[in-house]
Amino acid sequence: MAENCFEIATSQSGYCVLQICSNFVVQNLLELKIPEVTENLLRQLKGSYVSLSYNKYASIVVENCLIKAEEEQASQIILELLSSPKVSILLVDPFGNFVIQKALSVSKVSSSAKSNCIYCFSSHMCVWQYVIYMKLGRLTKTLETFCTLSVGTR
Numbered sequence: 001m002a003e004n005c006f007e008i009a010t011s012q013s014g015y016c017v018l019q020i021c022s023n024f025v026v027q028n029l030l031e032l033k034i035p036e037v038t039e040n041l042l043r044q045l046k047g048s049y050v051s052l053s054y055n056k057y058a059s060i061v062v063e064n065c066l067i068k069a070e071e072e073q074a075s076q077i078i079l080e081l082l083s084s085p086k087v088s089i090l091l092v093d094p095f096g097n098f099v100i101q102k103a104l105s106v107s108k109v110s111s112s113a114k115s116n117c118i119y120c121f122s123s124h125m126c127v128w129q130y131v132i133y134m135k136l137g138r139l140t141k142t143l144e145t146f147c148t149l150s151v152g153t154r
Helices: 002-010 012-031 035-045 049-053 056-068 071-083 087-092 096-106 112-123 136-149
Strands: none
Touching: 012 035, 012 056, 035 056, 035 071, 049 056, 049 071, 049 087, 049 096, 056 071, 056 096, 071 087, 071 096, 087 096
């Protein structure tokens, strides 16, 4: 099998299998809840969170990173997502929008990450209205709840 690794990795189905397996490995490493391992994974993924968010399986990894990260680490991931010039595309992407929803749910009500999320989301709200696959009603309701809780923070 080792002789065929390159061939497997470069075929469409082989690539998909490797991608799913590697995402599974990362998720399981996060589940170990070993701070050094989590910190190392987050550091290696830094700069890639936006591009990972567009992928079906990698977006789940990003969501798990947001969940398993310490508050400061999660804030850095959220800042990376929000400061990307592609954030409006991410908001309407079929997988990226789940990452954005997770970012909103994990950020603390009083944190600057939360107020930055709310500001960014509300400024892109018109984009969402034209996207069929976006769960706009649920996200809008969540956003309105957090806006009510965060009045005066931005």
